[in-house]
Amino acid sequence: MQSNKMIQENIIITSTVHNKPITADIKYLPNQNKKSLILFVHGFKGFKDWGVFNLMAEEFARKGFIFMKINLSHNGTTQEQLTDFADLEAFGNNNFTIELDDLADSIDYLFSEKSVLPPEEIDLDQINLMGHSRGGGLVLLKAREDIRIKKVITLAAISDLAKRWPKSFLEEWKKEGVQFIENKRTNQQMPLYVQLYHDVIENKDRLSIPNAIREITQPLLAFHGTKDETLPVSMAHQIKQWKKDTNLIIFENENHVFGAKHPWEMETLPPTFLKIIQETSQFLK
Structure with a gap:
């Protein structure tokens, strides 16, 4: 019999490579039936409890899914401050290789004895990835690497990392070793160390989102808004061009966060x- 009581498990996943915790939460309605799991990844300057993400998790749980969302280990939040960028050094030293390792640790967790999910509740053959913005690019890269992933969903995803930075920005970045990005919401000057750029260049095959999109065999559902002020809607059309069977849904006049904001009252x-x-x-059912 289905319980009306939603379960939320707050967990810490140990990063096996980078010695920083990955904070995560899992929501579901227990009913002794094996359920598909959606693993959600936030974007740049994002975190798992941003804006509407908790409401979204509850809604997916009500629809019969297990919804798990993570804070990438170097996103700048801490175990004590889950919605603040309290560790700007970690933020500045983040890169895509670290994030892919975090995602691997998070997927491995689900298959491990440490998992808090009862075996009768989770269908380990139905693990799906969902990501917003830079997190959308990340889940596309990870799906190519991990055959345990069944389907992929992207929200306003970045389609290419290599062409992200203007030439003038790059030259100054290489010269100074750091660039500061303003967070307009918090008024923080957030450091980006040039190691991020080197990570993309040194791992260009592994971090090629266009190649990943062409090579992934999993079904893909991609959402984007025509008024996206951060990543143009043309990126969504590129994704469709590279993977013809992409289920592409374009929302007219929607922005990068589809009408949400932080905080969401x-x-x-x-x-x-x-x-x-x-x-x-x-798409998942």
């Missing part, structure tokens, strides 16, 4: 997020 989701959840549920 309302108890209901923006209409576009409800559509995203509906379409994703059908």
Whole structure:
């Protein structure tokens, strides 16, 4: 019999390579039936409890999924401050290789004895990845590497890392060793050390999102808004071009966060997020 009580497990996953914790939470409605799991990855300057992400997790749980979201180990939050960028050194030293390792640790956790999920609740043959923005690029890269991933969903995903930085920015970055990005919400000057650029160059095959998109065999559902002010909607069309069977859904006049913001004071989701959840549920079922 289905319980009406939603379970939320707050967990810490030990990063096997980078010695920093990956904070995560898992929501589901227990009913003794094996459920698909959605592992959600935030984007740049994002975190697992941003804006509407908790409401989204609850809605997916109500639709019969297990929803797990993680804070990447170097996203700048800490175990004590889950919604603040309290560790700017970690943020500055983050890179895509670290994030792929974090995602591997998070997937491995689900298959380990440490997992808090009862075996009767989770279908380990139905592990799906979902990512927003830079997290969307990340889940595309990881799907190519991990055959345990069944399906992929992207929200306003970046389609190419190599062409992200203008030439003038790059030259100054190499010269100074650091560039500072303003966080308009918190007024923090957030460091980006040039190691991030070197990581992309030195691992260009592994970190090629265009190649990953061409090579992944898993079904892909991609959402994007026509008024995306951060990553242009043309990136979504590139994804479709590189993987012809992509299920592409474009929202007219929607921005990079599909009408959400942080903090989100309302108890209901923006209409576009409800559509995203509906379409994703059908795609996964």
